Amino acid sequence: MKIKPTLVILLMLLSMNVMADSPRIVNIINFIREVEPRDFGISKADLFEATSNECQQMRQHHLTGTWLIQYDALIDPRYQQLLKEEAKRGSEIGGWWEITQPHVEAAGMKWRGRYSWDWHANTGFSVGYTPEEREKLVDVYMAKFHDIFGVYPKSVGSWIIDAHTLSYMHDKYGVIASCICRDQMGTDGYTLFGGYWNQAYYPSRKNIFMPAQHSEEQISVPVFRMLGSDPIYQYDAGAGGNGQGVYTLETICYGCGDDERWVKRFFKSVFEDPALGFNYTQAGQENSFSWPRIEKGFKVQMEQISRYRALGTVRVETLAESASWYHSRYKVTPATSFSTLDDTFGKHHKSLWFNSRFYRANLLVSGDTLFFRDIHLFDENMPSDYLTKSTTSTAFEYRTIPVMDGFNWTTASQRAGIFFQRKYDTGSYDNMNITDFKVSTPKAGKQQCSFRADGALFTITFDDNTITIRSNAHFDWHLSFCIPATNKSTLSVEGNRLIGTMKGYRAALSVGKGKIRSGQELCIKPSKHSIVFRTEHPFPSRTSWK
Secondary structure, X not given: OXXXXXXXXXXXXXXXXXXXXXXXXXXXXXXXXXXXOOOOXXXXXXXXXXXXXXXHHHHHOOOOOEEEEOHHHHOOHHHHHHHHHHHHOOOEEEEEOOOEHHHHHHOOOOOOOOOOEOOOHHXXXXXXXXXXXXXXHHHHHHHHHHHHHOOOOOEEEOXXXXXXXXXXXXXXXXXXXXXXXXXXXXXXXXXXXOOOOOOEEOEEOOEEEEEOOOHHHEOOOOEEEOOOEOOOOOOOOOOOOOOOOOOEOOOOOOOOOOOHHHHHHHHHHHHXXXXXXXXXXXXXXXXXXXXXXXXXXXXXXXXXXXXXXXXXXXXXXXXXXXXXXXXXXXXXXXXXXXXXXXXXXXXXXXXXXXXXXXXXXXXXXXXXXXXXXXXXXXXXXXXXXXOOOOOOOXXXXXXXXXXXXXXXXXXXXXXXXXXXXEEOOOOXXXXXXXXXXXXXXXXXXXXXXXXXXXXXXXXXXXXXXXXXXXXXXXXXXXXEEEOOHHHHHHEEEEOOEEEEEEOOEEEEEEEEEOEEEOOOOEEEEOXXXXXXXXXXXXXXXXXXXX
């Protein structure tokens, strides 16, 4: 079927408006290891083949990206030659910050790992080393990288990289971009939960996972969230159970990143659905799984990215290019949002994620029920466990401060959330039946959604540090906090404040309009059919709450 020229022009104008107001950005980031001890059937040759085939696929589609290389692969001449050719095409070469035996020994230290690359936190990540040792590891890597490529890397990524290391890289070697793992609970022993959910943020100097609230307290290196989490299903994967599943754009993720239908729906969400500020995802794959596992999803994703680029609706950039743009546009972490209005699995869910430097929040529509699935608060003064000392644990944990934690507070028998409820003729409250859920951006820095319930119109507006709910309802309604008894001690009430706690720190979400009613059940009653939440800064002081 031929498309009329006028329709082509309209589509081009529409894409130009979308890109100007809220650009859609994709980084193709492939990171490279020299060995894979978790699977003895995968050889060094298999890993190099995977990287070579990723190069070939990107060349076929005329796509450039970012290659992040671990030290053990950095010193391998095969990768050096391959990546120098990629750099000539316009791709970026950067550092992948997992620590290996040759890296540690080159820094004059003793390797403690089980294999030459050990994925445990106390050996394979910078958090397993003292600040002084971290600086030695940086100096050795940067010297070797400069010897090979003639420049220092602009981008360094890892599942997690600590604040001290990133600050040192930025100050001494001019690193301008970083990327870390998506939100997850315990996967591979790595917990990063409650952070700036997608896009990118400026981290606190005390805590790489915590967005800073003030420019003087931030590391001016934007940290991008990796792996393309499903905005509906990743959060709840395993909620109420003993572990968390994986629903991501990773090409080895069965039923998601390797599935053409899911990939198309996910890209539609990222590249087409309403977003505030900008929307972002990371494609690409680590070489550890070998090409037979990577191939199917990688080809599908490169084809789809190439198609969107041809339409002019996405910017395909290196990580450093995205970071440079971010830094030129934002002096502090911006408010952004990520909406999904068509279920990625073709079911009946919708999701809206909102992030700012003060908090994050998630609304989920499940059938005809709407509720806040998540609200976490950010405090730049809350240090990570690894700021000044190394860990001896095989796992690491980064958390922020919850007011609602729908994943960790949900039990096998009860879903945690903040539900929109109305009073029915029976005299009892129950969840509203909602329809016509819509998302819009009324002005810069504000994200709005609306819905209808029993003839009434509700609007929810998010901005930097407030959430405002308004309605013209003719009936009695409130917000009901459903928190299973085992987790009720995590959230407390002081006057008009909701107090969340984490690792001895607490943060406040005040109710500026409306009234908190606590007791057996916690709820917020509106004032003149409005409720306004506001984050408080500075936060209440640290306490030894139990």
